[in-house]
Amino acid sequence: MAQRVPVSEACGPAASKRVSRVRVAVRLRPYMEKQDKKAEGPCVRGLGPQSLEIVNWRNATETLQYQFDAFHGEQASQQEIFLSSVKPVLPHVLSGQNASVFAYGPTGAGKTHTMLGNPEEPGLIPRAVREVFSLATERERESADWTYSVGMSYLEIYNEKVLDLLSPGSTDLPIREDKDRNIVVQGLTHMPIDSFSHFHALFAPASLNRTTASTKLNQRSSRSHAILLIKVVRSLKSPPYRQQMGKLYLVDLAGSEDNRRTGNQGLRLKESGAINLSLFTLSKVVDALNVGGAGRVPYRDSKLTRLLQDSLGGSAHSVMIANIAPEYKYYFDTFSALNFAAKSKLIVNRPFVREAVPSCAPTVPVKRPRDEQGPRAASEPHRKRSKEGAGDEHDGDPGQGRPCSPPVSSVLERLLALEKLMMGSPERERLKLLKTVAESRKEIQELRRKQQELESRALVINTSDKAVPPFHRKQSTAARPKKQQAVVPPLQVLQPVPPTSVCKPLLCASVKSQQVTKALKGKENKQAGSCGSEGDWASRLDPTMLERSRQQILSVLNTGTLRELKGLQLIGDKKAKLIQGWREIHGSFAQVEDLQRIEGITAKRFSSFLKATTYLWATLRGGEYPSA
Numbered sequence: 001m002a003q004r005v006p007v008s009e010a011c012g013p014a015a016s017k018r019v020s021r022v023r024v025a026v027r028l029r030p031y032m033e034k035q036d037k038k039a040e041g042p043c044v045r046g047l048g049p050q051s052l053e054i055v056n057w058r059n060a061t062e063t064l065q066y067q068f069d070a071f072h073g074e075q076a077s078q079q080e081i082f083l084s085s086v087k088p089v090l091p092h093v094l095s096g097q098n099a100s101v102f103a104y105g106p107t108g109a110g111k112t113h114t115m116l117g118n119p120e121e122p123g124l125i126p127r128a129v130r131e132v133f134s135l136a137t138e139r140e141r142e143s144a145d146w147t148y149s150v151g152m153s154y155l156e157i158y159n160e161k162v163l164d165l166l167s168p169g170s171t172d173l174p175i176r177e178d179k180d181r182n183i184v185v186q187g188l189t190h191m192p193i194d195s196f197s198h199f200h201a202l203f204a205p206a207s208l209n210r211t212t213a214s215t216k217l218n219q220r221s222s223r224s225h226a227i228l229l230i231k232v233v234r235s236l237k238s239p240p241y242r243q244q245m246g247k248l249y250l251v252d253l254a255g256s257e258d259n260r261r262t263g264n265q266g267l268r269l270k271e272s273g274a275i276n277l278s279l280f281t282l283s284k285v286v287d288a289l290n291v292g293g294a295g296r297v298p299y300r301d302s303k304l305t306r307l308l309q310d311s312l313g314g315s316a317h318s319v320m321i322a323n324i325a326p327e328y329k330y331y332f333d334t335f336s337a338l339n340f341a342a343k344s345k346l347i348v349n350r351p352f353v354r355e356a357v358p359s360c361a362p363t364v365p366v367k368r369p370r371d372e373q374g375p376r377a378a379s380e381p382h383r384k385r386s387k388e389g390a391g392d393e394h395d396g397d398p399g400q401g402r403p404c405s406p407p408v409s410s411v412l413e414r415l416l417a418l419e420k421l422m423m424g425s426p427e428r429e430r431l432k433l434l435k436t437v438a439e440s441r442k443e444i445q446e447l448r449r450k451q452q453e454l455e456s457r458a459l460v461i462n463t464s465d466k467a468v469p470p471f472h473r474k475q476s477t478a479a480r481p482k483k484q485q486a487v488v489p490p491l492q493v494l495q496p497v498p499p500t501s502v503c504k505p506l507l508c509a510s511v512k513s514q515q516v517t518k519a520l521k522g523k524e525n526k527q528a529g530s531c532g533s534e535g536d537w538a539s540r541l542d543p544t545m546l547e548r549s550r551q552q553i554l555s556v557l558n559t560g561t562l563r564e565l566k567g568l569q570l571i572g573d574k575k576a577k578l579i580q581g582w583r584e585i586h587g588s589f590a591q592v593e594d595l596q597r598i599e600g601i602t603a604k605r606f607s608s609f610l611k612a613t614t615y616l617w618a619t620l621r622g623g624e625y626p627s628a
């Protein structure tokens, strides 16, 4: 029987102290939308071998920048990804350690292509298995003391059931932990394999057993998480006949899905629910590991995380390939996938020690003005400064006397309004709006260009008159502090209210709050404004009070516990859980209106919610709010 041994024994004393971090690589697939190809361009692009940027939907004049262990652009080959991200972990498997490679990302972003590939461009799975055999042969040649044997299992998790792909027709298999804390699937077929061609003969037909179906976004969408397990047993040929077992998990996750866009119904919708639930649990596991300490890591909350238990934050060397798509219609999925990947990057694995330590220098997404990028920005400091000034215009600072501000700010306002509207719109409308946003962005750039021209002309005129300092210099200094604000992780930008100061009064308000809710509900049906605007009732309130109320709601939405969320007006158990789920996947709510992105919270309902909560707080505290 194979035995797990500590790394110190297997690889010498230094190895036990070695910390293995989850390696996170991002792969951007090529643009596939034939119809609108190049019309609106990609929403995400690479900046270098480790970084990329994505348009910021909260402010289309900026982008969000992310840094990962590797970034593979549209032109990247399968071999390139294999060499940089997968090959380096494989020697550990032959030394009795675990490793895992998993592809994460939205549906249609290229996970299966990355893992399986096709005959012309084989993916990471065939390449990794070939390499395992080649390493085993090499090691046997180098030392006659050890012999290596390889075996495989292949399963899928479909609708929270573990199904054996090597034995189709099998029923749900139980997952257990053995006495050595190895995760095992009871009854799972394990086939010894002696060569790559032997592997291929078993794997190819088994892959056809995987559950796939056509959705609006992908004609052959994987409806399950597929997990290939390659076990390598290393045996000492002479006494004491020691054995070490290394496991390699190669995981093709099902895609995260937004059912408003996939058009899923019936069975597809049920599958999608199971997929999203397990990915949501995966994200909770990632969060818990990032926090570290003795807190519970919810591995057992889904089959996927239970199986990946020794691959994430456990004993394995883990590699995550986050697949993303460049088209605008995938924008929010891409944004979520990048945030998830950025979180995963903070997990630190220690071989054979079940402990997670946050890395000392977490990588966070960085906001920066789009206009600053590229060599032009570096070579034209004067232009860059005036652009910074221009970037602040939507803050409505009229004192700077800038030409062209009204048109730019009005376009910006339109853009922001459009983006707000977009969040609650159905698929077709959203695409239309995205197009309009892209056009507006172009318009802004054009206006900015004109503004700079005017500023340059003004500079020429002003420098000829020494008595008057050129206005653009004043602007650039004034703009600087505001620019620094932009270097805040985007998901933390708008959280001005400390959670503890907000939630308590809500929790003790149950009786009175019910009365207020009832009183408001009747009127609300008649009065609710559209698109989440506060309507007439808001204009009767003190604007400061209204703003405080909005800030407090935002704070509860972003940091409230389940109980605190349920303490909000019109938010029940289900909605509170959906809010928590949304937070896990997308990060913080930027504004209270984002609540309309939660399933079932219509514009009307949102308006009622805002009104009820604001009135309740005003009633309870006589308009006096705890200081923000």
Ligand SMILES: Nc1ncnc2c1ncn2[C@@H]1O[C@H](COP(=O)(O)OP(=O)(O)OP(=O)(O)O)[C@@H](O)[C@H]1O
Binding pocket: 028, 029, 030, 032, 105, 106, 107, 108, 109, 110, 111, 112, 113, 114, 218, 220, 221, 222, 223, 253, 254, 255, 256, 323
């Ligand atoms: N890097 C790439 N180069 C060329 N084509 C690609 C690339 N990545 C993906 N594709 C193509 O994009 C389409 C969708 O890819 P794929 O099926 O791998 O997505 P997925 O993320 O696995 O989706 P799902 O989660 O729905 O299964 C396929 O036709 C695939 O061939």
